[in-house]
Amino acid sequence: MSGIWGNNIKLSIFGESHGKAIGINIDGLEPGIELDLDYINKEMGRRAPGKSKLATSRKEEDSFQILSGYFNGRTTGTPLCAIIYNTNQHSKDYEKTKNLMRPSHGDFTGYIKYKGFNDYRGGGHFSGRITAPLVFAGAVCKQILEKKGIVIGSHIKSIGKLEDKSFNMVDIDEKVLITLRENLFPTIDEKIALKMKDIIIKAREEKDSVGGVIETAVINLPVGIGEPFFDSVESTLAQLLFSIPAVKGVEFGSGFHITELKGSEANDEYYMDGDKVRTYSNNNGGVLGGITNGMPLVFRVAIKPTPSISKVQRTIDIDSGKNREMEIIGRHDPCIVPRALPVVEAAAAIAILDLC
């Protein structure tokens, strides 16, 4: 099982990169919510390929069709299903090399798990393309959260070893988050973006790829969202975030760095700010005991370098069981981080709406 997620909002995802269509069914939405389809299109556009020379030239329309659960411009409260037809696939690219297991892809593990019956074209169900329906669902959830004042924003914290500034975790401005969202390559320090892009372009020229870290913040969350154990805010978010291909690490607040602090440094002491309870620091990233404390929810996600590189790589032929070499031809992103960023935000929106 793999394609069902959630408690209050249930997602059911489906599709393969080169199949007929990909999509998602969302169950549990409130009835009567006006949906801004342009907003959804814009979010889809942030993830869509073909936007710049930093990314793959595969042009996916990513134009969605809502099949159900939407009537007279509003949600009906019954399951909302949307699909995206696949087009512009170069399926034949994959036919010749289907027995060569691309390193660090899901080819080999999928082959074994599904006994060779999985759709291998373009990574099939393992393709990053399957995150498009997640972005659709995220765009729906984000709108609903925004009506409650909850805002999500992200920036590229690092590309390779080059780092952007961090969010000031105790005080994050809504305008900053919204400005970041307008940018297809968002950084807090605008100058760093150019240098990061240089790194990516250089990687492409070298037939190589690079990874990076995405830092996301969610502000204006009420106190009391989440659960003490298995449905903690961190558990819920992490489960969704680690389902995004290429994610290899997730941390909240000061994350791994908190382990280098003393308790007296790490503890977020409370004070009354008028009627509101706040903390002087936010090393816990807005979550205590699995539950939001009203401070900004901040987390970071590690995205590995795109595994599809044009350099020669050693691999095996799964049919003959022999060692081989391969070059991955095709249209690939030298860095998936900018396109993964809206997916990370979508996961956050879905997770938080589910917990609300």
Next chain:
Amino acid sequence: MSGIWGNNIKLSIFGESHGKAIGINIDGLEPGIELDLDYINKEMGRRAPGKSKLATSRKEEDSFQILSGYFNGRTTGTPLCAIIYNTNQHSKDYEKTKNLMRPSHGDFTGYIKYKGFNDYRGGGHFSGRITAPLVFAGAVCKQILEKKGIVIGSHIKSIGKLEDKSFNMVDIDEKVLITLRENLFPTIDEKIALKMKDIIIKAREEKDSVGGVIETAVINLPVGIGEPFFDSVESTLAQLLFSIPAVKGVEFGSGFHITELKGSEANDEYYMDGDKVRTYSNNNGGVLGGITNGMPLVFRVAIKPTPSISKVQRTIDIDSGKNREMEIIGRHDPCIVPRALPVVEAAAAIAILDLC
């Protein structure tokens, strides 16, 4: 909701630190599995407090009673419930300070979520003590996995800024893992353990606390465990790991470090090792596309410094809504890392058995 987890193995956890008992109900175990109760006791002992001067002096018996699902020394296949009666509580310690929200604990968030009706004594349901039933469940799952040859082991990767060596991710010996498990303060470099202990003792003397990182490996996993999306190995493990109090980060393989590598460095190239498919490196930590690839599963967990410190801290009184100062009196661990380590292993065992 918070206390139910799992697909094939379902856990239902309950209890408060100073209530009558804590426990867990495990549904979905195969019938006929012989359980080694000494093994379970030993695992419980690794987590239990009062073992050394590094830890709290609260003596918890942690002696479990199996109430159901166990007959003639074997599992019956019906739900296995075990409880641990609470004893040796100093509940009155908490009565006087119940309105003072301990920084970086679940006191404030729990108070708001449960509208003031939660059991505040000793952290109630938020207490680290509730991980004892998880260790019980983990000890059951570990035994079952070991019968299939799957072995789990961990070491303390760091305390504060002091680091142990790392696992050699492409080749981890079963004996090493088992040896680590025999040690209540396991490190790969034995000499580093003494220095780490010094750091902890010093923290205690300074009325402070320290955190650290736990590195865990699971070996001999078959290829094909896990799912492409929401039930990926990483998603499943992360959900459980983040439900452990004090965990603020989880990473797999090279984790956050992988973002600093080029694709050509990060990619784990395949080769045939006789009949077996292996990779030269293991930056993906044994998981590709959410599914095990047969290489060691390796992950790291960031544990924050114990929030209970005796230093004076600023906080609020939730009843009066006023700023206050507090010193946390009582028996507390200056470092929770050694006792968190068997909990992390338990989470791993449960997650993997659930996916198997």
Next chain:
Amino acid sequence: MSGIWGNNIKLSIFGESHGKAIGINIDGLEPGIELDLDYINKEMGRRAPGKSKLATSRKEEDSFQILSGYFNGRTTGTPLCAIIYNTNQHSKDYEKTKNLMRPSHGDFTGYIKYKGFNDYRGGGHFSGRITAPLVFAGAVCKQILEKKGIVIGSHIKSIGKLEDKSFNMVDIDEKVLITLRENLFPTIDEKIALKMKDIIIKAREEKDSVGGVIETAVINLPVGIGEPFFDSVESTLAQLLFSIPAVKGVEFGSGFHITELKGSEANDEYYMDGDKVRTYSNNNGGVLGGITNGMPLVFRVAIKPTPSISKVQRTIDIDSGKNREMEIIGRHDPCIVPRALPVVEAAAAIAILDLC
């Protein structure tokens, strides 16, 4: 929440009668299963309207499109999604009368639940049309079960007060079940079918409708399927069966009649039939303690008379809150029993595959 079901096989259903499309996503199918699409079409045809003068003249193509999870003629093991585009709707029929709550339909309860935002056209998500995706899923599951030798068949046990013979519950022949399935109006006593049809035609002439009982058998089930409590065979089947519109009763084996027997009459005594354990009677319908005992699984489902009748009925206008009268114009089945029968079988196939 409403549209997700299952443990091992997960269904996610969506759609409204007059929306763009209806469909279902099936997660958890084994990879590599060859699907006979003609078989699926035939099953869909059994449910489809417009086949005879006994049913509505609305012609639904019910031609499905598989969007995912199907590659080279076989299941891939990843989610299998199929949709059916809606055509031939007369949506305007419903516009004028949308405020008149049709008696014994879901109009009023749906209006209140969804705060007036539900798609009211043709019953929307409450329409019997939404069972078409269930039949699709059932046809997939049936094929898989048949490869294991498990066969499902049904007959119309009664229309109004007119009864067909019953299955001989201790001994049901596979051929009989398959023959019944070839018939769009299956009865054991063939002569009774004509009389039943007369009852239905007469009801139509009187602008009225009739109900009936469907009796279904599943044979060649292995011993040991099902669970003692909440996932008992009866629980699992009943949950699915009662989700079919118009079902008001479900009983197993001798059902309500068993309450009139003495224990000594009702008990199904065992005997060895060669190597096989069998029972002399089968009042428990093949299920004991929630688990199959190897005898035929037999159950009966009560289908209420179609609520859409052309007679004048008293109702309310939900907008004005006034009493009104209405005649339901349109194309309606005077008896839904023959078309509900394949839906009942689909539910049985899905439930059993989920438990296997």
Next chain:
Amino acid sequence: MSGIWGNNIKLSIFGESHGKAIGINIDGLEPGIELDLDYINKEMGRRAPGKSKLATSRKEEDSFQILSGYFNGRTTGTPLCAIIYNTNQHSKDYEKTKNLMRPSHGDFTGYIKYKGFNDYRGGGHFSGRITAPLVFAGAVCKQILEKKGIVIGSHIKSIGKLEDKSFNMVDIDEKVLITLRENLFPTIDEKIALKMKDIIIKAREEKDSVGGVIETAVINLPVGIGEPFFDSVESTLAQLLFSIPAVKGVEFGSGFHITELKGSEANDEYYMDGDKVRTYSNNNGGVLGGITNGMPLVFRVAIKPTPSISKVQRTIDIDSGKNREMEIIGRHDPCIVPRALPVVEAAAAIAILDLC
């Protein structure tokens, strides 16, 4: 899997008839609910054996211990676990006959499912005794529902062929329901109770047993509870009801009888009763489209004759695979209907609170 149930309220049940304890963990209750423990005891007493000569003389204390989730007389909002220690078992009664499969019990199916490792003593996990924790959970849920004005009541509709009057489904008085609850053998027509008891006593004298039908009503439900498909009121209730041992049929409203009516007779026409929407009849038992319509929810449950009878019965020896005869010695109910009645109500209370 078998022991987990629910969406908003999650139950996790455990225990065997002759094990150490039986119990239930209830997750998802609101915090701050005052619990009346006497009320719970009284409900437990209605199910408890040994109350009259109509029932088994096994005396079960059925005194529960709340282990968690309850503090200062109120629910905390965290999991509420309660257990009942087993006492007064005559385990040796079962040792000698453990290989003889009692007809119409779960002995044989449990033996096969659990490969012979299940606890066979007293039916183990299949015992009706495991419904005691359900009654505990039901008593908690009932109290919560009653604070919202929702009241549940039942009567014995029939014993064998002898029938009580039925509820007037369009108008059921709260007082009548509460009066029925005070009675351990509740009937609407008081005189019928004596005759029913005579039938039961006669069955005992004949070493035989009898079954019957329970009719339950739930009143003052708001409109809009339940879901259109898999979580319909009928589906949710039926899943729980069929998990009660001995239940072989469930019907709502006019149930199987509705199939004998014309649509014009069966349809429940609406009218305005002041501000309130009501129906003239209630053949649908208060549920339309899976959702409550504000009319009384009425259903009937068929309870089979107790399978434990002292008459000689034919059976098999599972060890030798030979035909045998057996007499079931021990303390057994000649009719389980009166003790099943509070279990049915408990299931109703749990199901409805879950859907609310």
